[in-house]
Amino acid sequence: MNRVRRLARRGLGRTRRVLRGAIGRAYTRWRRSIQVRVVTSTLFISAIVVAILGLFLMQQITTALMDGKVKAARLQLDEGLSAVQRDLGNPSEDAGGRLETVVNSLKARSGPSGLYEVYIRDVRQPYFDGFATNELREDSVPQRLREELAKGPSGTRASTYGTLSYIGQPDEPGLIVGGKTGQFELYYLFPLTEEQATLTFVGRSLFGVGAVLLVLLAAIASLVTRQVVIPVRLAAQGAQRLAAGRLEERMRVRGEDDLARLARSFNDMAANLQEKIGELEDLSQVQRQFVSDVSHELRTPLTTIRIAADMLYESRESFSDPAVGRSAELLQSQLERFESLLADLLEISRHDAGAATLDAESLDMRDLVLRAVGDIQGLAERKGSKVVFQLPGEPCMAEVDRRRVERIMRNLLVNAVEHGEGEDIVVSVAADRDAVAVAVRDHGVGLKAGEGQMVFDRFWRADPARARTTGGTGLGLSISREDAQLHGGWLQAWGEPGAGSQFRLSLPRVAGAELRGSPLPLVPPGAGGPRPLYAELEVGD
Numbered sequence: 001m002n003r004v005r006r007l008a009r010r011g012l013g014r015t016r017r018v019l020r021g022a023i024g025r026a027y028t029r030w031r032r033s034i035q036v037r038v039v040t041s042t043l044f045i046s047a048i049v050v051a052i053l054g055l056f057l058m059q060q061i062t063t064a065l066m067d068g069k070v071k072a073a074r075l076q077l078d079e080g081l082s083a084v085q086r087d088l089g090n091p092s093e094d095a096g097g098r099l100e101t102v103v104n105s106l107k108a109r110s111g112p113s114g115l116y117e118v119y120i121r122d123v124r125q126p127y128f129d130g131f132a133t134n135e136l137r138e139d140s141v142p143q144r145l146r147e148e149l150a151k152g153p154s155g156t157r158a159s160t161y162g163t164l165s166y167i168g169q170p171d172e173p174g175l176i177v178g179g180k181t182g183q184f185e186l187y188y189l190f191p192l193t194e195e196q197a198t199l200t201f202v203g204r205s206l207f208g209v210g211a212v213l214l215v216l217l218a219a220i221a222s223l224v225t226r227q228v229v230i231p232v233r234l235a236a237q238g239a240q241r242l243a244a245g246r247l248e249e250r251m252r253v254r255g256e257d258d259l260a261r262l263a264r265s266f267n268d269m270a271a272n273l274q275e276k277i278g279e280l281e282d283l284s285q286v287q288r289q290f291v292s293d294v295s296h297e298l299r300t301p302l303t304t305i306r307i308a309a310d311m312l313y314e315s316r317e318s319f320s321d322p323a324v325g326r327s328a329e330l331l332q333s334q335l336e337r338f339e340s341l342l343a344d345l346l347e348i349s350r351h352d353a354g355a356a357t358l359d360a361e362s363l364d365m366r367d368l369v370l371r372a373v374g375d376i377q378g379l380a381e382r383k384g385s386k387v388v389f390q391l392p393g394e395p396c397m398a399e400v401d402r403r404r405v406e407r408i409m410r411n412l413l414v415n416a417v418e419h420g421e422g423e424d425i426v427v428s429v430a431a432d433r434d435a436v437a438v439a440v441r442d443h444g445v446g447l448k449a450g451e452g453q454m455v456f457d458r459f460w461r462a463d464p465a466r467a468r469t470t471g472g473t474g475l476g477l478s479i480s481r482e483d484a485q486l487h488g489g490w491l492q493a494w495g496e497p498g499a500g501s502q503f504r505l506s507l508p509r510v511a512g513a514e515l516r517g518s519p520l521p522l523v524p525p526g527a528g529g530p531r532p533l534y535a536e537l538e539v540g541d
Contacts, residue, residue, distance in 0.1 A: 035222065035229045043214060043218050046214055050213055053210075058203055058206060065195055065198065066175075069190065070177070073159065073177045073188055077177045077178070077179050077188055080118065080179075080188065081179045081186055088120075115190070116189060117140075118186070118189075119140075119189065120184055120185070122184055136164065136165070137167060139165060140162065140165050141162075141178070141187050141189070142160055145159075145162075146185070149178050149179070152180060154182055156179065157178070157180075159175065159177040160176055161173065161192075162174060162176050172191055172192070173192045173196060177190075235266050238266060239266075242270055242273065247274035248274070251266050251267055253267070306335055306339075310332075312328040312331065316329060356482070359401050359403070361399065361400070363405075364395045364397055365396040365397075365429055365436050365438060366391050366392075366395065368405050368409060369438060372406050373387050373427065375410055376413045376414055376417060380425065383417050383418075385422055385423060385425050386425070387424075387425045387427060388424050388427070389427050389429075390426065390427070392430060396431040397431075398436045399509065399511040400511075405505075407480065407483065408480040408491070408505055409440075409505075411476035411477060411479070411480045412503045412505070415476065415477065415503070419442060419501070420442035420500070421443070421444040423500070427440055427441075428520060430520045433509075434515070435519055436507055437504060437505060437518045437519045438504070438505045438520075440503050441500065441502040442501055442502075443500035445497070446497045446499050446500050447494070447496070447497070448495075448497055452493045452494060452495060455493050456481045457478065459474035484506075484507070487508070488514070489505065489515055491505050491506075492522050494523050494524075502523070504518065504520055506518035
């Protein structure tokens with residue numbers, strides 16, 4: 001028994017899953033297809049209209065059929081009342097025999113009103129009544145009809161619907177009409193079997209016609225919608241191919257209607273888009289080539305200038321004029337900045353040309369962070385900032401390009417020192433099963449709303465009037481984001497005015513893997529509130 005129950009539960013569970021899957025697929029198709037929505041909406045509205053129309057027609061047919069039946073029954077009743085008045089108007093000793101004779105004479109098995117049974121009742125002598133047959137029970141005549149005739153004067157007529165109860169046979173619906181003449185009540189009982197069969201046939205016919213009509217309406221709606229949807233669908237497919245870079249995509253133009261104008265407009269848009277993108281690609285290619293050529297061509301004269309500048313810088317103490325020595329120092333610092341700018345321009349041109357490659361190896365992110373912090377430690381001390389670490393106790397291994405990741409870290413740390421206002425710089429490292437992350441947090445001027453993305457634009461500066469004290473080129477964060485994306489990772493920024501900012505680098509543990517999340521939050525804990533207490537670990541501890 002338990003096994004049967006388990007099998008039954010499994011069968012029910014499997015049936016539910018199949019039904020849920022079918023309903024889900026149907027809903028998905030309905031949601032994504034205009035044609036399906038139009039057809040289903042047409043079917044729903046048409047079903048309501050057909051149902052209302054069918055009910056109205058059925059009611060009208062039923063009313064007309066039953067009104068005709070009642071009218072014929074009343075005519076039959078009038079004839080019967082005349083016969084009763086003529087034959088039973090003068091009672092005699094043989095009244096019972098005459099009653100049976102009258103009843104049998106009134107019993108007509110065919111006629112304009114159809115089959116019927118006859119019942120005569122003498123209100124003065126209750127025993128003096130009778131049916132034309134012994135098959136029909138006396139309670140087939142409703143009591144309310146008898147009471148209505150009893151209260152009325154001679155000549156009163158009434159009718160009602162009821163149930164004809166037979167002896168030894170099933171009951172059936174019927175129409176009962178009655179009239180009063182003198183001391184007698186005459187009732188005609190008409191079975192409504194044929195009328196019921198007729199109405200059933202009419203109802204089935206209306207249902208069949210309605211179903212066929214719904215199918216035809218659905219087919220018409222599907223055909224009409226298809227003529228509209230197919231060009232729109234082709235336009236959507238063409239737009240997708242355009243978005244994928246297939247700029248030669250065009251739609252076929254047929255006719256001169258609205259859809260044809262849509263196709264022509266789409267083709268004109270695609271042609272203009274292809275032309276403009278071609279111009280932009282040519283301009284971008286020229287720009288990239290110009291930057292690359294200029295960067296390479298400047299290397300030779302820069303080398304010569306560097307040699308001369310080094311000689312002047314080394315001899316700056318021997319100049320009699322202090323201004324000349326100071327000029328040599330300024331020349332040396334600006335040449336270093338110029339060399340950094342050329343290196344960044346070359347790196348940007350490689351990224352733009354798609355020539356940047358990844359030399360990945362398995363490394364501990366904690367070691368890379370410590371090396372980068374060591375490189376900028378002197379700058380942090382000059383600015384009055386202290387670097388505070390939040391490092392995990394276990395290794396954070398990932399397949400990364402050492403040179404590029406160290407460059408990202410140096411750029412983030414220099415940016416934090418530059419804008420940290422002498423406050424502490426917090427560096428956090430974390431890892432999970434799929435990714436590693438490094439966050440650099442400062443407590444300086446912060447970022448305004450919308451600047452979290454602009455900060456990675458080339459040569460963008462939050463405050464153009466703010467002087468650069470570290471000799472940055474304005475390309476560091478842009479190159480850092482390119483390096484992060486080359487790893488398949490993210491470089492994101494958060495900031496609030498007066499509350500500082502945080503930059504988060506998230507990289508997959510395995511090179512080429514898809515990054516789905518980061519083990520560190522982008523918004524630091526307690527942002528905007530009191531500064532959290534960190535476990536401090538200074539460089540060199």
